[in-house]
Amino acid sequence: MKYFQKLCSSLIIVFVTTALYAQEKQPMIGQTAPSFELKSVDDKDYSMEQMKGKLIVIHFATTWCPFCNAEAPNLELLYQLYKDKGVQVMIIDVKEGKDLVTQSFKRFNFSFPALLDNDGKVAASYAPAGVLPDLARDEVVLASNLIIDREGKIRFYSLLNTTSFDAKLTMARKMLDELLSQ
């Protein structure tokens, strides 16, 4: 009986710790962020290269994505709080037309760039290998947030299928604070 109780206790501990590990698991951490060159909705060119030395927050979005829209005001707030600390925020809109994106994002009054990934290739390049294999690669990253450090390495990746939805970007801000204090 005692053996059985010990076994049960051990199994519970294993379950809980493994579940916690799975919750915290983020893909591609420490990997070099895939480079890109994209145009913004106001026709400016942006690339990873030109943002070297900055901390970059990227949010993959579409206009119809409720998670993205719920997060949008908080992304603008984050930018206002961190822009003077060397943090660049940007949205990468996936596979939508410039007119639609411009019109739809007007209500959020973003003061950071919204880039257009017309063919979804940049989104696909950020899809972690083997994750959500049944989905199109450019679909995997929708509504995700990433933080890329000054050396171009991915330090935070809230791929929504692996973490709880954090509309207020609490975890991203915590990571930014950590990186800024280093």
Place this chain on the structure above:
Amino acid sequence: MLIGSIILIAWFMGVDQLQVREKEIVSVFVEETFATPGAKCDAIIRVKVKEGYHIQANKVNDASLIPATLRITPNSKFNIGKAIFPPYKLFQLEGTDNYLHVFDSLFTIRLHIKTPAITKAGRYIIKAQLHYQACDAKTCLFPKTLDLELPIVVSQNTIYHRKGT
């Protein structure tokens, strides 16, 4: 005990938290609809949304969202009414005050059809497309369109019944 724990860990780690294992998020089931010339009937479209997922309802509360729509290809043999969707459910986005209008689990779309008196007996197909955008509690998927074929059996008999009843 150690071996048991190792097996359990291996099993648990093998259940990849990141993967969607089932391809179909939304499945549609249709049966033959039996119709009589000069009379009205309802075609029934049963929609199954994978557990844990929802699709935006036909009436959304934010113009940027993509509502579920049933597009009907015009068919000269029938007068086809608007699709009737069920009442929506509310889905709260975690950590926000935002509620979405959604359909989940199993729901039914009804399509009112009037068969003109001149339509001859036979089996016809009404083509339709269900357009939807699915999410779960954590992520969203690109909008998709499912092609449907609704078989309509027109009989000269005035008494008809649905298949399977």
